[in-house]
Amino acid sequence: AQKVTQAQTEISVVEKEDVTLDCVYETRDTTYYLFWYKQPPSGELVFLIRRNSFDEQNEISGRYSWNFQKSTSSFNFTITASQVVDSAVYFCALSERGGSYIPTFGRGTSLIVHP
């Protein structure tokens, strides 16, 4: 069975600080996908990134970067030089072949960036 753990319930930082959101997953499948979504106060989940289990390359997109490590079953998300607009709830999700690729979501991490 697939499982996603986001141990950080809430993180509070001051603008321009770097912040890392942790995601640890469990799966028995060798083929799986990992996702990060952002949920701003408006409520809609916004897709940020998707990673497949065969690609452990880290990815950078502007101030966002992701670190995928199969050895520790982690897919962590770092925001560099955080901004107030980054304030949101961030969800990590896992989908696997054995689960018909239906994602399982973590409980989310609420990020509050203070000016």
Next chain:
Amino acid sequence: DGGITQSPKYLFRKEGQNVTLSCEQNLNHDAMYWYRQDPGQGLRLIYYSQIVNDFQKGDIAEGYSVSREKKESFPLTVTSAQKNPTAFYLCASRLGGSAGTDTQYFGPGTRLTVL
């Protein structure tokens, strides 16, 4: 503009009433999903449909019903049998059906409150 629309944005229901939440997509996606989100919780899957005229129960289907008569539409009915329906409801869609490995995209959500 392609996307997923949900209506209404806010919905109030009296106890004992059935209500239907609308979800429409013009992305030509095969699969559609309904999730429920409670404060401090992740997303929990209610129902999903990977092809027209077919749908499956998710983790918390009791008290809910769906139909999938058209590819574009996947309405969710919250029945009076649902004991605690106050929550935020999110609809999502994905291009592939059962074999699809691609990304889910979400609508803006409907916030249901039982009075």
